[in-house]
Amino acid sequence: MSLYRKKTGNKKNVDSIKSIDYKIDTLKNYMNNSKDVRDRRFKVGGKNVNIAIIFIDNLVDEYMVQDHIIKPIMSNSFEWPLSNDPDTILEIIKDYMLYGDVIEEVYTNNEMAMGILDGKTLLFIEGSDKGLIINTQDLPKRSIDEPQTEPSVKGPNEGFCESLKDNLALIRKRVKNPKLCVDIINIGKETNNNAALIYIKGTVNDKIAKEVKKKLISVKDYDIVSCEQLLQLISDRPFSIFPLMHWTERPDKAVSSLLEGKVGVIFDNSRGMLLAPVTLTCLMQSPDDYYEKWFIGSVITAIRYVSLLITVFLPALYIAITSFHPGMLPTTLLISITGARLGVPLPAFFEALIMVITLEILQEAGIRLPKVVGQTVSIIGGLVIGQASVQAGLISPIMVIIISLTAISSFAIPNYSLSLAARVLRVAFMILAAILGAFGISLGILYLLGYMCSLKSFGIGFMEPITPYRFKDWKDSIVILPPSVLKGRPEYLHSTSDTKRKERSKNGK
Template sequence: MARGLFRKRQSDAKQSGTEQQSEKLKKNLKDNLQELRSFLDNPNDLVIREFTIGGEANVPIAIAYMDGLIDRQLFQDSILNNLLTMSVKKQVADDKNQLFEEIYQIFISVSSVEKTNGFEDLINAILSGKTIFFLDGQETVLLFETKGGEQRSIDKAVAETTVRGPRTAFVESLGTNLSLLRRHIQSPSLRLKTYQIGKRTKRSLVVAYIDGVVNPTLYKEVIRRIETIDIDDAPESGFIEQWIEDSFLSPFPQMDNTERSDSAVSALLQGKVVILLDGTPFVLIAPVTLGDILKSPEDYYERWLIGTLLRSLRYFAAFIALFLPALYIALTTMHPGLLPTDLVLSIAASREGVPFPPIVEAFLMVITMELLQEAGIRLPTPIGPTIGIVGGLVIGEAAVSAAIVSPIMVIVIGLTAIAAFANPTFSIGITFRIIRFGFMIAASAFGLLGIILVYIMINIHVTNLKSFGIPYSTPFSPSMVGDWKDLILRAPMSMLTRRPILLDPEDAKSANKGVKES
């Protein structure tokens, strides 16, 4: 009975809210303010100031805003002071339409002023940080753009460390992030399309691309997927990524995410689409391929020999992170004949007294390593790295001393952990951690044959996987030789004069990556 009553109240409230939002504003000032208070349940942070303007005319007006969402200095200097000091003739004050237009045209000095007579528009505006101006006798209100309040200033990226390159990173303010893009790409071709995401929160989402560069089919596909989003709120760009990605069953990330402004600019200049969400410093880049994930913006800031070396090391590190524990299990349990005799004897001597088979030994150490990584992330910044290093040393030394694991296994796991940290993208690091367990299980059951079978399965999956219509394994397969000069090898900058073939951009000729378009 109680549950049914609760549902009825919810339904009545929803229906009442819908009807109220569809209403037009009234001419009476008191009625409009009462309706605003009632709809928002008169919260403590709702500020409504009623006063009169026009000198002896004493025309009633009201200003309403949400405390903490507006720029107080802008409100004080450009709105409140102007209204308090304004003086109008009596005949103008008697004509409310003329007075309203004079306030709209002359007396308010904010950059953006809009009109509306809909209650729904008023609610959305005040909750997004705008200031509402009411004039008694008018059923239209003015919406002043005063969004501000406390926010984090531009700083360097936290999740993506920078050795050489711009230190500016995105923040939680969408306006600030858009200004960063504008500063880097001073071109009229930069397009920023705004959408509202979240039925309850109405967050702003911006799709950025460069007109004349991006493939229109790619842009339209991104928009089509964004328009299907139907959720109450999207507090982080990860919600958007999971909603619009091609395959939610794949462990591979099908969109790249970054908080570095130079990474987003480079993607736009290549012909990709960047998605920015208000409230998060992480922007999404679409599409993405396996080769893109192992690239770093710093590859282009150093000379091509250094960039090629660093990228090659990254591919080698990915191989170690995936295969090293599985190779140890396979070679020590099923294929010791493939190793040099001295090495086999050394491994056998180090394993003397260890009660567990290699697969159990490897799983114990890998899981311990995963726990230390997770603990290091969750702990406070000053002690997180310390706990990870000290915990690894203490646990590893204790495990060897207790003959639970062999010293060679500690070396294998240590190399695997170091190689995993060499990946520039956090998401692909997690993917490698998941796949690593599959290789280990296959190696314990079938040896090298099991590793090869799992590797074939992963290649089949990657070849069939797509990111917004682009094959994930491109340009490896389907092979696009023209893009290989910026794959594992990073060719000299003078040779990188064309955009990636796989993106099929409208303008194939490219300025060098990372350079502003002019």
């Protein structure tokens, strides 16, 4: 419902009831007479013209409302040669009296209500068919803090917060480039939140940018409240166990990805940024890889890949060897394991399953509890339960070692979503090992590799640059080489600038 009826093709309104009391009552009724919607009425000095402002308490800066709107109008209107025409008065107020940085003209209930709900102030004048929306936002927000899920030893401690405006500022502060493009898309029928599509023109692959924008527009009617929900809606394979967009709360990591030619998405009221496309090698990288010497970064990266293999396959290998292939072990080690398992009533699979479930419960409890006691409960709980289980003869000591090493390895994976996927795969391979032994593990590995190679993130293979084989991109994926060698952008992204450079070289220019 509109406050006024419009002429076809023109924003001027006809048959409007121009009483300021009627306007305020109508707008408040449109907003269900919410008690936090406040109004302030006053007169223009020297003229018998009523003015009103409407805003939502706690969403605006009251100092700005008083000093940037009310005070300039009331103090300057005595001296200004005002016209008797309300529209002319409104134009004079807009052009010469208001200090607001963003002022928009609005005509309908919906435009006015959306401006007020966004933390802005609406200004009415009696006799005029339109209103002014003035930016007076002072939205509640958290200060910029250290990243919680991606800590860094030497890197900057700035992390994204829940304010879209502040997050964009963190990106702009690091990329002082006029080619940095920001496209705002409104998402949600009821929530009406904004998503910012970010990329560097001339660096990004235009096909990827258009595809991401198309996906964002396709979910405009979904009421979502976080970028994590948005990720599930716009991913190519929403049921994939692996993340097909990279979530980060580090501005330095986000900027590095934008410079490579990737696309970023920031959703209002979320403390992270989505990056697309994503590959397995991207998920295994950490900012500290680039803040240390290149050879140290390469060794740390290799350790992460080993940790990923350990956390997925170690319990399954133990089950397969002890249950089906004990002959693969040296005699001394086999005697030691057999002696440790004497008196244990459960098969190796159920023994491992109980320990894995217990570990997951402790990890979940540590996350949900307050930080002051969360880590203590996780550590003490693991020690007490493990020791008690061994003394009671329910679990063998070697199994406690296996599961502990598996848990520690999972913490070395830098991406939390990939770590969760590895924990699920761990159980799947344990089941295969308990049924078919090493043969089951081999079948599972073949299927997993085929599945990972079939995944695509906005047209880019999840296993790039490992397969298809791109050795030039290994310098910043499998290993970390010195900055002097890291020139150009990853070939698998098919960056626009790299494509133009190749065309020029082919033409001899």
